Amino acid sequence: MLVFTGILTAFAGGLLGLVIAHIAEKESRQTIAIVVGSSLGLAIGVGYESMQQNRERETD
Numbered sequence: 854m855l856v857f858t859g860i861l862t863a864f865a866g867g868l869l870g871l872v873i874a875h876i877a878e879k880e881s882r883q884t885i886a887i888v889v890g891s892s893l894g895l896a897i898g899v900g901y902e903s904m905q906q907n908r909e910r911e912t913d
Contacts, residue, residue, distance in 0.1 A: 858902040859895045866894020 870890025874883040 854906070855899055855902050859899040862898025863891045863895035866890035866892070
């Protein structure tokens, strides 16, 4: 589940980075925005899902 959540949020972060790069109209920074958005999305998604799984384990 961690991997799936990480991949989905990385995809969403990459799309957000692409949108931001398009709005800013800086073609030279497009790849940087996508990589940073994907990396942040992956980190946030995996962190959130691991906290959720930890809560479920504590309640059992």
